[in-house]
Amino acid sequence: MIVRDFDDVVEQGGAVSDAHWTSVRMLLADDGMGFSFHITFLEAGSEHTFEYKNHLENVYCVQGKGSITDHATGETHAIKPGTMYALNEHDRHTLRADEELVMACVFNPPVTGREVHREDGSYAAPDDMK
Numbered sequence: 001m002i003v004r005d006f007d008d009v010v011e012q013g014g015a016v017s018d019a020h021w022t023s024v025r026m027l028l029a030d031d032g033m034g035f036s037f038h039i040t041f042l043e044a045g046s047e048h049t050f051e052y053k054n055h056l057e058n059v060y061c062v063q064g065k066g067s068i069t070d071h072a073t074g075e076t077h078a079i080k081p082g083t084m085y086a087l088n089e090h091d092r093h094t095l096r097a098d099e100e101l102v103m104a105c106v107f108n109p110p111v112t113g114r115e116v117h118r119e120d121g122s123y124a125a126p127d128d129m130k
Contacts, residue, residue, distance in 0.1 A: 020046035029110040036110035042097040051092035058086045064101035
């Protein structure tokens with residue numbers, strides 16, 4: 001069984017920050033679960049374009065308001081507490097935080113814990129992180 005406290009993870013250096021977001025990496029590849037779990041905070045007023053070419057991601061909004069735009073379809077969806085989205089086709093998307101967003105995120109394959117977004121909005125493939 002794996003049990004972790006959010007504050008302990010932060011204290012032990014488990015938070016990664018990039019331009020206008022912080023991700024607290026609660027469960028990682030080394031934990032052997034086949035996925036990773038993060039709590040991510042996106043600054044109010046920020047906009048992020050991501051495309052996880054090497055990962056699938058599922059996200060659940062815990063707090064805040066914003067929107068997500070699918071680049072392939074042009075569709076924009078509201079994000080608010082209770083909204084879930086899954087990037088099941090490595091979807092290129094833009095996430096906007098009208099208010100600070102607090103998101104629970106799952107990645108498959110799992111991240112190692114130190115990843116930050118590359119210029120194209122993706123994380124490196126797991127084999128490239130070794």
